[in-house]
Amino acid sequence: MGKYHGTSSTVLRPRTTKEVSEIVKYCNEKRIGIVPQGGNTGLVGGSVPTGRGELVVSLGSMNKVRHFDPVSGMCTLVADAGCVLQSLTDYLAPHNHIMPVEFGAKGSCMIGGNCATNAGGVRLLRYGSLHGTVLGLEVVLPDGTILDQLTTLRKDNTGYDLKQLFIGSEGTLGIITGVSILTPPAPQASSNALLALPSFDSVLPLFKRAKRELSEILSAFEFIDRGAYDLSVRHGQGRGMSPEEAGGAECFVLIETSGGRREHDEEKLSDLLEHLLSEDKPLINTGVLSQDATQFSNIWSLREGITEAVSKExxxxxxxxxxxxxxxxxxxxxxxxxxxxxxxxxxxxxxxxxxxxxxxxxxxxxxxxxxxxxxxxxxxxxxxxxxxxxxxxxxxxxxxGLGVMKAHALHYSKNGISIEWMRRIKDLFDPNGIMNPGKVLPPASGASHEPSLKNTGSGRVA
Amino acid sequence: MGKYHGTSSTVLRPRTTKEVSEIVKYCNEKRIGIVPQGGNTGLVGGSVPTGRGELVVSLGSMNKVRHFDPVSGMCTLVADAGCVLQSLTDYLAPHNHIMPVEFGAKGSCMIGGNCATNAGGVRLLRYGSLHGTVLGLEVVLPDGTILDQLTTLRKDNTGYDLKQLFIGSEGTLGIITGVSILTPPAPQASSNALLALPSFDSVLPLFKRAKRELSEILSAFEFIDRGAYDLSVRHGQGRGMSPEEAGGAECFVLIETSGGRREHDEEKLSDLLEHLLSEDKPLINTGVLSQDATQFSNIWSLREGITEAVSKExxxxxxxxxxxxxxxxxxxxxxxxxxxxxxxxxxxxxxxxxxxxxxxxxxxxxxxxxxxxxxxxxxxxxxxxxxxxxxxxxxxxxxxGLGVMKAHALHYSKNGISIEWMRRIKDLFDPNGIMNPGKVLPPASGASHEPSLKNTGSGRVA
The missing domain is CATH 3.30.70.2740 (Alpha-Beta Plaits)
Structure with missing residues (x-):
């Protein structure tokens, strides 16, 4: 987006957790701020230095799969934080497993950053959030201690689930260096359809119908308003409908199904479309059901291409x-x-x-x-x-996430007591305030609460 | 089980969050220990006083559903902590929704206790853990402050997810008074089958086959060894197979499917059985597929009745x-x-x-x-x-959970650094150590770390 620019004198690219630990320990002693960076694909400036003389610690050189056991039946992947999401998807493909998350930024974003930002994406509807799918984390704490909670157990009910604090903490409590995550079996079949709706009022009834008729195979239900649709089409992002089909539709819905048996899934989806179109007051004007892999991609490109279309506009x-x-x-x-x-x-x-x-x-x-x-x-x-x-x-x-963009606006979504307890957690883990300073939490009210960091001088970095 | 006996002079049954807050505030000032109690159905003594003069705070009088909006499409239930799980299941039934958790103790256990203990159960395979399905909590902290994080939002990425700390904390960080939880749509159809296996070696390959062929409709895969099976049958817990069918089976597997269309689900399950039985080296000796609701219950009773059979034995x-x-x-x-x-x-x-x-x-x-x-x-x-x-x-x-039974054994599953950070979290939230003392964390090494509580005298309870 070109919205955030940061400056830093130094970018470090550690190759091991031990190296990360040593860097952090040193920075903590010297009171040097650290910005952990994964794929640097965030929207809220969370991975950009804020002019407090921070160093950038890029996890990109820690990019190995540590463990995946396709025969154990549990199918947990353990990987370095710097693994690019797409590379993990590729790694799992021959084993017929998938990552539980999927984003437009999959070619650049890294699994550690995904966890640190608690990224959502189009698969959340089906597989739930990272708070459920991440089984374990390895984190370097702000004093350099390595907190090893890299379990591969599906269930472990032995005390406080500390790893949850780091999921969504945007690097302000420590640096995630390793991730253990559930990988669902790859669906045997996926289909999608693009539906044109006469008005927004149809969206909610349509969602309820889709949930009832498609049930467990409904894997995405994406809303696209007319403006977003036209923008995506105008900038050549995938193909939707012909102009005639789109007609006067006020908005569109992309439905995806993923399931275990193609004929069952296709029957459910085409029955749904048939039911919708044969009603007295149809919820949709028309619908296009993908017939092959190319059409399937084209429909998705229309939705996933909105971001790029917006940037071009x-x-x-x-x-x-x-x-x-x-x-x-x-x-x-x-x-x-x-x-x-x-x-x-x-x-x-x-x-x-x-x-x-x-x-x-x-x-x-x-x-x-x-x-x-x-x-x-x-x-x-x-x-x-x-x-x-x-x-x-x-x-x-x-x-x-909040990053630098929304830290000051946190109070619109969280009450004072919640913010106060977030601050206590931050102070407990990072008393010197070296971890990603200026992110997530708003400046404390009153005098200069923020611990002063040493400024190491700076040169511009991307 | 008759294994844990606690004594206390006082049981308080607050009716509102504010009353809980006042009780906790008073106890904190007076250094009186508190044992929060839900349905008192735990296995590890987490809800039993330990002789430190604790009061019992029973949540059973806080048993109202606060909010459920069947038309919004999100279907989040907000309920008092003292609602019995079965009563919530009953409440949701007319709306065609279910609770994401299910336990043998559903008639007594309470949703607040379910969350406090991060209870698992037979639906975890399908709907994931409470770390994913609980959207929000209301918690009275050890100083009496009410932490209101009772959001009904499916996604909220604004800072540290503090509620996660209380899920599985067994009442040692605060008292859960309200819960906001996702309620999945009720499956349109459920089937089950009981399979007799020649040897344990068949279990893992069978699990992989079932996952592949049943995919998203596989909702339970329960293992029962021969001893457990015989015990359950001997004590009249449900009906499995005839003695001839059970034959020399070394173990049994209960498979459940839940899905959106009965004919599709039954086809998948019967195809699986057919494939299994028609192989050269079958993974199973025989299988019984439930034909109606009674058979379905009988098969489940066999599994769920093991607990009772064990108690009778x-x-x-x-x-x-x-x-x-x-x-x-x-x-x-x-x-x-x-x-x-x-x-x-x-x-x-x-x-x-x-x-x-x-x-x-x-x-x-x-x-x-x-x-x-x-x-x-x-x-x-x-x-x-x-x-x-x-x-x-x-x-x-x-x-x-850990309760009193396993607190001392925590180090077999958690490393020293993890335990140390659990302790710091405990000290941050509960510096006076009033919340469910003696549970979850082992006594600190060295001198009397545990804050001394006032003994209020005691009379035997339950």
Missing amino acids: GKAYKYDISIPLSAFKEVVDATKDRLREKGLLGPHAVKEVVGYGHIGDGNLHLNVVAAAYTSEIEAALEPFVYELVGKYKGSISAEH | GKAYKYDISIPLSAFKEVVDATKDRLREKGLLGPHAVKEVVGYGHIGDGNLHLNVVAAAYTSEIEAALEPFVYELVGKYKGSISAEH
């Missing part, structure tokens, strides 16, 4: 929020109205306000596409969007 | 462990050998050593059934069993 303000499903359209519309009121809607300022996301998880991606990043637009959007989310008791970050 | 030493699937039989056999060596196998001492459990989770229930609890038997079993588990890098408690 302009500079994007991206809000990744959890709100009630029924409010998805209201939030997009309210944001448009707000920008219109401020005279900021139009080719000179904001070109598009689009919404898409994971209906199954209540997760909307609200994208405001502007000609350029300006302080007027930002002032019109923030805290406006956060307040809107707060009104719905939603989350200001559903799956992309 | 004698006094049980129960070990709930995670080990590699391949070691299930070795562990049962090694335990038998050990007792035989010590002259403790026979009607005078240990009558049966049986194994059963959740293959899908790597969780074996090792039950040693004795004529009476004696120190000789205990000395023969502990730390022998824990050492055996440690040898396999397993867990000494897969799903039943």
